[in-house]
Amino acid sequence: MNLKTRKLAELDRVIHEPGRLMIVALLSAVEQADFLYLQHETEMNKGTLSSHLSKLEDAGYVEVTKTYRGKIPQTLLRLTAEGRQAFAQYRRRMKEAL
Amino acid sequence: MNNGLEEMTMDQIEKLVRRPALYNNVDGVGELGLGFLLLGCGLPASLPIQSPIWHKWGSFVWFMVLIAVIHYGSKAIKEHITYPRTGFVEYRKQKARRWLSFTLGGVTAIAAWGLAHFARSHSDLVGSHWGMTTPVALIGLVIVVFYVLHIVSVVRWKWAVAAAMAICSVAIAMLPAGVVGGVAGSTSAVATLSERSFGAWLLTITIYGAIFLISGGISFVLYLRHTQPAAETAE
Numbered sequence: 334m335n336l337k338t339r340k341l342a343e344l345d346r347v348i349h350e351p352g353r354l355m356i357v358a359l360l361s362a363v364e365q366a367d368f369l370y371l372q373h374e375t376e377m378n379k380g381t382l383s384s385h386l387s388k389l390e391d392a393g394y395v396e397v398t399k400t401y402r403g404k405i406p407q408t409l410l411r412l413t414a415e416g417r418q419a420f421a422q423y424r425r426r427m428k429e430a431l
Numbered sequence: 432m433n434n435g436l437e438e439m440t441m442d443q444i445e446k447l448v449r450r451p452a453l454y455n456n457v458d459g460v461g462e463l464g465l466g467f468l469l470l471g472c473g474l475p476a477s478l479p480i481q482s483p484i485w486h487k488w489g490s491f492v493w494f495m496v497l498i499a500v501i502h503y504g505s506k507a508i509k510e511h512i513t514y515p516r517t518g519f520v521e522y523r524k525q526k527a528r529r530w531l532s533f534t535l536g537g538v539t540a541i542a543a544w545g546l547a548h549f550a551r552s553h554s555d556l557v558g559s560h561w562g563m564t565t566p567v568a569l570i571g572l573v574i575v576v577f578y579v580l581h582i583v584s585v586v587r588w589k590w591a592v593a594a595a596m597a598i599c600s601v602a603i604a605m606l607p608a609g610v611v612g613g614v615a616g617s618t619s620a621v622a623t624l625s626e627r628s629f630g631a632w633l634l635t636i637t638i639y640g641a642i643f644l645i646s647g648g649i650s651f652v653l654y655l656r657h658t659q660p661a662a663e664t665a666e
Contacts, residue, residue, distance in 0.1 A: 358444050362452065363521060363522055364522060364524070366451070366519065366521070367519040367520075369517065427441055431441055
């Protein structure tokens with residue numbers, strides 16, 4: 334196995350999936366954002382987005398907080414320290430591999 | 432944007448990382464605020480007010496009121512219009528970035544002041560008219576470059592806005608000395624700057640303010656047309 338292939342094989346599979354990669358990339362640039370923002374930016378439907386967020390939450394990369402903005406329910410999402418570290422490492426490895 | 436079904440390139444990832452910063456002006460509120468700020472600074476400065484009380488306190492109070500209106504007005508639009516339609520974003524508070532903004536603002540202000548005074552004291556060297564208005568036009572063009580890099584790269588029709596600003600900067604530099612000086616003729620600020628320098632500043636601030644206001648207003652109307660408040664369903 335050459336170095337490039339090995340670098341690609343080392344990529345974090347949770348983040349490497351394109352849908353989740355979009356979510357993590359967007360969240361990496363902010364403190365937190367709500368579900369609606371992610372849905373608007375990624376153009377995913379609610380079910381798909383929820384499914385990806387669950388996987389990221391299970392991996393400990395995203396923290397989900399259910400709250401209210403006035404009387405409207407709001408789901409806030411933020412990358413955990415572990416998530417930020419994993420994304421930084423993913424970018425580094427991708428740059429090395431490409 | 433793809434729906435995440437294909438492999439993403441590194442370039443696409445970097446673009447995604449930059450997207451939240453651009454979201455701040457998705458509704459045109461950033462430009463509206465900047466437009467109000469520039470017009471709010473430019474218009475009172477062009478009034479022939481000679482009262483020392485105005486210069487000591489009035490302008491300060493006016494500026495504070497202006498900042499408060501822009502701050503709370505933008506916040507209200509975001510809370511009641513933008514967040515319910517396209518979502519809420521809280522940006523990261525980065526100390527280094529804040530210091531960079533302060534430093535850049537300070538350097539720009541010092542450079543502008545220095546250029547104006549250099550032009551005033553060396554008018555024989557750099558030419559009586561061009562020396563006064565060219566620095567102002569150059570700073571205007573620097574603003575256009577920043578605008579192109581940050582806004583135009585995402586919203587294509589804003590090329591027209593950038594072009595309008597660039598044309599105005601060049602036009603101000605080419606205006607006859609009498610016209611530029613006449614703009615500042617009756618204001619008291621000419622005590623510290625030459626009439627032509629102050630006139631060029633005033634024209635630039637006012638025209639840029641009007642352009643930002645129009646551009647922000649168009650963005651805001653387009654945003655309202657293309658978005659709807661989200662339905663309240665489970666997430």
